[in-house]
Amino acid sequence: MTGTALSGNKYSEYPEYKESGVEWLGNIPTTWIKAKFTHYVKIRHGYQFREHDFVDDGAKIVKITQLHPSGFLDLNNCSFVLESRVENFQNILIKEKDILMCLTGGTIGKIIRVTKVDEPLLQNYRVGHFSSANDIIIDDFVFYLMSSSVVYDQINFLVRETGQPNIGMEDFGDMSICIPSPDEQHKIADFLDHETAKIDTLIAKQEKLIDLLKEKRQAVISHAVTRGLSSNTPMKDSGIEWLGEAPEHWVVSHMDYVLNAIGDVDHYMPKSADTGIPYVMTGDLTEFASSINFEDCKQVCRKDYLKLSKKIKSSQGDVIMARYATIGTASYIDVDREFLVSYSCVTIKPNPSKCLGLYLFYYFKSHAFTQGIRSQVNSNTQDNVGVNDLKKVKVVLPPLTEQLNIIEYLQSIICKLDSLSKNAQLAINLMKERKTALISAAVTGKIDVRNWLKH
Structure with a gap:
C-alpha cells in the first residue's frame, strides 16, 4: 500500500479508509x-x-x-x-x-x-x-x-x-x-521531522564517504604519476616548483616534447543536423570516450565534419581536454569511431615512443598537472588555456614499461574505489526513495503515526 520503498515497514495503517475519488490519492482515512x-x-x-x-x-x-x-x-x-x-x-x-x-x-x-x-x-x-x-x-x-x-x-x-x-x-x-485534523498534522510533521532527519544523517555519511573516496582516488593518481610505485626509488629535484622531487631516472620535459600533435578545430559552431557525426562538447565528456552518449550529442553533417577536422582529427589513443572554464577535464579515447570535438576542447596525440595516451590521461588528473596548467591559464575574461600554453606545461615521465605498470596499478585501485563510491551512491538513492515514500505515505494517510513516540 505504501510502495516498495516501505515494504515490510513497521508502521500500521488507519483502521478505516474511504475512496477519495482521485486516482493518485487512492483511499484516504475516513476522518480526513x-x-x-x-x-x-x-x-x-x-x-x-x-x-x-x-x-x-x-x-x-x-x-x-x-x-x-x-x-x-x-x-x-x-x-x-x-x-x-x-x-x-x-x-x-x-x-x-x-x-x-x-x-x-x-x-x-x-x-x-x-x-x-x-x-x-x-x-x-x-x-x-x-x-x-x-x-x-x-x-x-x-x-x-x-x-x-x-x-x-x-x-x-x-x-x-x-x-x-x-x-x-x-x-x-x-x-x-x-x-487530517490539525492535531494529526502536528503529529505527522513531528514524526517526519524526526524520521527524515535520521535518513538525512545517513545520507550525509554516505556523501562524506564518496568525497573521501574521491580525495583518495585523486591522491593515489597524483602519487603514482609523480613518485612512482616504489618507495625505495632514488629521488632528485625535478626543477618544477610545484612538484618537488621525482624519481631520478624519470624525464622532465615540456608537454610538446612527448606529443605528436596537439590542436583544436576551427572556432566555428556548425549547424545541427538530424543525423550525422556526433559533435562532442565539454558537457558531453566522460573519463573514457566509450561512456559518452554519442546519440545525445549534437549531430553535424559530414561536410562540416570534414571541414572542421582538417586541422586535427580525434582518434583512438588520443586524449581530449577541456580548455575553457572546466579546464583540465580529460577524456581518454578508447573507441574507434568518428566524432568531432568542440573548439572548447583540445585533442592531444601522444608520441607512443615516449608516452602512452592512457598514462597521459592519468597524468592530467594529477595535482602536478593541475598546478602546471594554472600557471598558463589566461584569466583576463573566461578562464582558458591556449594550445601553445599547453605545450609549455612541464611533465615528468617514467620509461614506457614503468608507465604500463603504473597504468595497471591505477586501473586496479581505481576500480575498487569506484565500486565503493557506486555502492555508496546506490545506498543514497535507496535512502532518498525511502524518505520520499515515507513522506508520501504519512501525508496521504497510508500509515498511521498518531501513536508514534520519539525514541
Missing part, C-alpha cells in the same frame, strides 16, 4: 477530508525585476539556484535593488520557515523550507511561496505535502512545455490533496 489545493494553501508569486531595477548595493534578490536543499541561503552572487523598494514588496520577503518552490526550468518542483535567514530578502519571479491559508492546515504539514511524490507527480502532469518548462500559479488550483 479531500480538498482543492488552493482552498487551504496560500500561494504567492515572486516579482520579475528588470535590468533598470538593479543597483550596486541594497536589498538582496535570491534566485532558486541560491537555495540549498538544507534550507541554507547562498548569499553569494546576489543582485540588489534599492532598500526603499522593500516596503513595496512585503509579500515576497523571504522569512524563516518559508516554503519555496521553483516554478520553471530544469529544477521545476524543487522544494525548500528556509531554516535560517539573517535579513529580509527579495525573491525573483521564478519562485513560489507556499503557506497555510487558514487554521485548518499548518505550515509544517504544507511543507511535507509539497515534498511528497503525490504533489510532485501532479506538478509534472501540469508542466507546460511552452519554451522553458513552467507551471503557473493557477495550475495549482484544481490539484487535490487530503487533510
